[in-house]
Amino acid sequence: MRLADWVVLCGALAFIVLYGLWRGRGSNSVNKYLLAGKTMPWHAMALSIMATQASAVTFISTTGQSYVDGMRFVQFYFGLPLAMVILAVTAVPIFHRAKVYTAYEYLEQRFDAKTRALVSAIFLIQRGLALGITLYAPAVVLTVILGWPDWLTTLVMGGVAVTYATLGGVKAIAWTDVQQMLVMTAGLVAALTCAVFLLPGDVSFLDAVTLAGAAGRLNAVTFNMDWNDRYNLWSGLIGGMFLALAYFGTDQSQVQRYLSGKSIAQSRLSLLFNAVAKIPMQFFILFIGAMVFVFYIYEKPPILFERTQLERLQSASMRADYSPVEQKYDAAFDLRKAAANQLIEARRRGDAGLWRKGLAEYGGAQRELDAARRASVSLAEKAGGGKINDTNFIFLTFVTRYLPAGLVGLVLAVIFGATMSAISAEMSALATVSVIDIYKRHFRTTASDRHYLAASRAATLFWGCYAVTSAHYAKSLGSLVEAVNILGSFFYGGMLGVFVLAFYFPRVRARGAFCGVLAGEAVIFASWYFTRIAFLWYNVIGCVVVVLTGLLISSLERRVGFSPRGASAPPMR
Amino acid sequence: MTEPEARRASQPDEPPPFLRTWRRVYLAVIGWLAILILAFYLFARRFAP
Numbered sequence: 001m002r003l004a005d006w007v008v009l010c011g012a013l014a015f016i017v018l019y020g021l022w023r024g025r026g027s028n029s030v031n032k033y034l035l036a037g038k039t040m041p042w043h044a045m046a047l048s049i050m051a052t053q054a055s056a057v058t059f060i061s062t063t064g065q066s067y068v069d070g071m072r073f074v075q076f077y078f079g080l081p082l083a084m085v086i087l088a089v090t091a092v093p094i095f096h097r098a099k100v101y102t103a104y105e106y107l108e109q110r111f112d113a114k115t116r117a118l119v120s121a122i123f124l125i126q127r128g129l130a131l132g133i134t135l136y137a138p139a140v141v142l143t144v145i146l147g148w149p150d151w152l153t154t155l156v157m158g159g160v161a162v163t164y165a166t167l168g169g170v171k172a173i174a175w176t177d178v179q180q181m182l183v184m185t186a187g188l189v190a191a192l193t194c195a196v197f198l199l200p201g202d203v204s205f206l207d208a209v210t211l212a213g214a215a216g217r218l219n220a221v222t223f224n225m226d227w228n229d230r231y232n233l234w235s236g237l238i239g240g241m242f243l244a245l246a247y248f249g250t251d252q253s254q255v256q257r258y259l260s261g262k263s264i265a266q267s268r269l270s271l272l273f274n275a276v277a278k279i280p281m282q283f284f285i286l287f288i289g290a291m292v293f294v295f296y297i298y299e300k301p302p303i304l305f306e307r308t309q310l311e312r313l314q315s316a317s318m319r320a321d322y323s324p325v326e327q328k329y330d331a332a333f334d335l336r337k338a339a340a341n342q343l344i345e346a347r348r349r350g351d352a353g354l355w356r357k358g359l360a361e362y363g364g365a366q367r368e369l370d371a372a373r374r375a376s377v378s379l380a381e382k383a384g385g386g387k388i389n390d391t392n393f394i395f396l397t398f399v400t401r402y403l404p405a406g407l408v409g410l411v412l413a414v415i416f417g418a419t420m421s422a423i424s425a426e427m428s429a430l431a432t433v434s435v436i437d438i439y440k441r442h443f444r445t446t447a448s449d450r451h452y453l454a455a456s457r458a459a460t461l462f463w464g465c466y467a468v469t470s471a472h473y474a475k476s477l478g479s480l481v482e483a484v485n486i487l488g489s490f491f492y493g494g495m496l497g498v499f500v501l502a503f504y505f506p507r508v509r510a511r512g513a514f515c516g517v518l519a520g521e522a523v524i525f526a527s528w529y530f531t532r533i534a535f536l537w538y539n540v541i542g543c544v545v546v547v548l549t550g551l552l553i554s555s556l557e558r559r560v561g562f563s564p565r566g567a568s569a570p571p572m573r
Numbered sequence: 574m575t576e577p578e579a580r581r582a583s584q585p586d587e588p589p590p591f592l593r594t595w596r597r598v599y600l601a602v603i604g605w606l607a608i609l610i611l612a613f614y615l616f617a618r619r620f621a622p
Binding site: 071074078081082084085088089093209210212213214215216218219220221233263264265268269272275276279280283359363 | 586587588589590595598599602603605606609610613614616617619620621622
């Protein structure tokens with residue numbers, strides 16, 4: 001980190017936070033504090049929704065995933081636009097007209113207090129567990145790459161987010177998110193520009209894309225249907241749609257964003273903007289990873305991107321085992337570079353024979369390079385490093401080693417900003433559910449608005465402190481982006497199922513909904529424990545089980561003449 | 574007036590600022606998704622090894 005980087009990082013963060021606090025002033029009632037007084041315009045909500053979803057792992061891990069596995073991860077988002085349309089048609093008008101603070105408050109209107117409490121508790125557990133990961137994920141990478149202590153990084157990011165979330169409420173969070181999205185966009189454009197401009201002078205942009213494609217790094221769409229395959233067109237469209245429905249339709253950290261809208265139309269537009277912009281944004285981030293891959297064809301990458309593990313391999317005690325692996329790696333790197341030049345030459349001359357020869361050599365060298373990397377991982381794991389996955393270190397290693405002064409600070413501001421936008425929204429949502437669905441509903445039912453405002457601020461502060469503390473325990477989870485998504489998928493299916501029952505099945509009663517959620521969660525955990533089904537499908541399975549159980553129990557209730565407890569009003573369409 | 578009708582009346586369904594109806598906006602979003610998938614597929618196929 002050079003002086004210019006510190007200036008850019010500190011300047012960007014200070015501006016973002018001060019601007020958010022300025023916009024968040026006057027949050028002096030519960031409605032203003034938790035729902036921004038329902039005054040937010042669609043463009044601010046849209047960017048806030050996007051920033052909330054885009055945590056630091058989106059940038060750190062997604063680019064690394066593209067480097068090692070190609071761009072097929074983009075298919076994960078294919079179901080998102082479909083989900084946004086469904087939510088714009090159903091959830092947005094229903095929640096707005098129900099005049100609720102939380103999505104779970106609506107469940108009491110539709111079913112009963114027990115179902116509301118159950119789903120609120122599931123949300124608190126699920127979001128509470130994920131909160132620590134969201135904060136810890138970038139901290140651990142910054143610790144290894146920049147040498148900053150992880151407690152300091154989590155404390156700075158958590159402390160700043162707690163400050164503006166506690167003082168300014170949802171309005172400050174949303175307007176801060178807008179600035180953070182602008183910084184993120186600038187940082188990503190800068191990173192891609194640098195990755196392309198740092199290539200050797202005789203390698204054009206088209207050459208770079210050709211080399212990425214030849215290595216299988218541009219595999220953005222794959223049609224093969226495999227239940228155990230995490231990312232293909234079908235799991236993305238179906239599983240991704242269910243996950244997006246659950247995340248944007250039942251997760252208070254997102255519902256709270258569009259509940260703060262001026263009107264139904266404004267909230268709908270904010271979701272539909274995401275439906276249009278999210279996939280191109282993810283494609284762009286993955287494409288950066290592919291270009292970093294091409295950059296490392298000409299600039300030798302470390303055999304392991306996690307510096308501490310690499311230093312372990314290079315220590316005197318490991319030297320005898322590591323030297324042959326390193327030699328193979330160096331030889332494979334030289335072979336791949338030569339084959340890449342051959343491919344470029346073949347493309348320019350239109351020489352099909354030379355292209356086939358170059359492609360075979362290029363593929364062979366890549367396989368040898370991958371084998372040497374795997375061997376180094378095994379060695380480091382044997383040496384006591386635990387399970388190693390250095391995917392999350394690839395992008396920031398590139399940034400800190402090769403980007404010019406100032407831009408490193410900008411990319412780090414992106415990482416900090418993305419983390420703060422994600423955790424501030426999560427803290428605020430957890431605080432809202434804690435106060436509105438638990439404290440106000442079950443412990444202190446009649447108190448002044450001022451009392452609940454103070455309780456909301458205290459709850460935000462509590463969840464902020466919890467985030468910083470729990471971040472220290474969120475270790476050893478493999479690829480971090482997947483850890484967060486997998487965790488969400490354990491609970492989202494059940495939560496989505498109960499809202500589907502509430503919106504679309506007017507004959508389903510409270511008992512059916514309550515038992516449905518329990519059955520759905522049981523089946524999801526059984527699927528995880530007994531099968532190898534990819535986690536995206538848990539959302540589908542959980543939702544279907546909840547709906548079927550709810551329908552079955554409600555049908556039995558009607559037949560045996562149980563009291564129609566919680567039948568309440570038909571769904572509001 | 575039933576409760577859902579009263580709630581609907583309190584927050585009417587405004588038209589979108591473009592394309593006149595929400596149905597057209599939703600169709601445009603789904604069309605955009607189809608275009609993106611097709612574009613990504615062609616892109617992947619063009620540069621496949």
